[in-house]
Amino acid sequence: MNIKRGLLIGRIQPLHNGHMSVIQDTLNEVDELIIGIGSADQSHTNSNPFTSGERVLMLSKALREYKVDPSRYYIIPLEDIACNSLWVGHVKMLTPPFEKVYSGNSLVKQLFRENKIEVVQPPLFNREEYSGTEVRKRILNNENWEDLVPQSVIEVINEIDGVERMQNLNKKEVSELIK
Numbered sequence: 001m002n003i004k005r006g007l008l009i010g011r012i013q014p015l016h017n018g019h020m021s022v023i024q025d026t027l028n029e030v031d032e033l034i035i036g037i038g039s040a041d042q043s044h045t046n047s048n049p050f051t052s053g054e055r056v057l058m059l060s061k062a063l064r065e066y067k068v069d070p071s072r073y074y075i076i077p078l079e080d081i082a083c084n085s086l087w088v089g090h091v092k093m094l095t096p097p098f099e100k101v102y103s104g105n106s107l108v109k110q111l112f113r114e115n116k117i118e119v120v121q122p123p124l125f126n127r128e129e130y131s132g133t134e135v136r137k138r139i140l141n142n143e144n145w146e147d148l149v150p151q152s153v154i155e156v157i158n159e160i161d162g163v164e165r166m167q168n169l170n171k172k173e174v175s176e177l178i179k
């Protein structure tokens with residue numbers, strides 16, 4: 001049997017309900033889904049507060065919460081590299097073979113298409129609220145972020161004192177600006 005395997009890459013900072021919708025929809029189209037955690041080398045900044053390992057935890061626990069069969073997905077951390085034109089080769093070296101890429105990110109789409117790999121742009125769900133930027137903004141402003149993410153993500157962020165980390169990182173960046 002020919003296995004249909006797709007690749008979805010996301011920075012997942014943090015995992016939110018939009019990511020879960022696209023993962024579930026994509027699993028209806030492929031036999032196996034590779035979920036690449038982009039910018040795996042980044043953490044402890046305002047835009048990338050969580051480590052790759054913490055994002056693996058969010059994804060594995062949320063997929064279990066949503067009762068997704070673990071034999072249907074692979075979670076692979078992908079470090080960024082300086083050279084965009086070599087990135088697709090770098091991703092292919094680190095992932096199982098795949099035939100289609102699912103992404104809404106214009107650079108990701110461009111690079112895979114230039115490498116003759118089919119790219120599908122999945123529809124966005126409630127993008128005003130379901131975005132990493134919105135979740136991070138609400139965490140920093142002590143607003144309701146919990147409604148935008150799966151219950152397991154709330155638990156992981158609490159386990160690692162993620163809210164306190166983000167608020168401390170933000171204070172540091174403000175004080176550096178004042179200097």
Ligand code: NAD
Pocket residue numbers: 009010011012013017018019021022037038039040079080081082083084087102103104105107108111122123124125126127130131132
């Ligand atoms: P992201 O977490 O913002 O989004 C991932 C995907 O989730 C999107 O493409 C989109 O399809 C889906 N999504 C997001 N919100 C959604 C919503 N509300 N509804 C439905 N779907 C939704 O991550 P990203 O920015 O796409 O990640 C790309 C990664 O690739 C980054 O980590 C980037 O650094 C990496 N990258 C690296 C290089 C390099 O190293 N040279 C080059 C290109 C890309």
